Amino acid sequence: MAYEECEAVVDYLVRYPATINNPTQAAGVREVAASMPNLRAVDALPSMAAEDFAFMLRDQTGCYFWRGAARPSGENPGLHSPKFDFDDAVLPLAATMWVSLVQSVSRASW
Structure with a gap:
């Protein structure tokens, strides 16, 4: 069924550009993550x-x-859920990854 007498006004505001990673730097982050125990790139x-x-x-x-x-329990509510509870146990591994990234960038020509 066609609605030929309908009209719409769209007020579209462009507020944020697309977040587009540099392929070389994305590969570098993936490489650092893959080199660390207990981490995997997904x-x-x-x-x-x-x-x-x-x-x-x-x-x-x-x-x-x-x-x-x-x-590991599989109970992972979304970030903005009132049930979200940040797992503080990941902080040492996350900090180690940032240090590894800084060291890798200083050795590479990213």
Whole structure:
């Protein structure tokens, strides 16, 4: 059924650019993660979430990544859920990854 007499007005505001990783730097982050025990790199599905980092990537190449903290129990409510409880046990591993990234960048020509 066609509705020929319908009309719509769309007010679309562009607020955030797309967050697009530099392929070389994304590979470097993946390499660092793969070299660490207890970490694995997982390709996330594309997301429509807005991210301020996209503005930085317009001026400087980089790589945005999520450092996951999934619990083995399988109880992993979403970030903005009132049931979300950050797993503090991942902090030492996350800090070690950041140190490894800094050391890797200082040795590489990313």
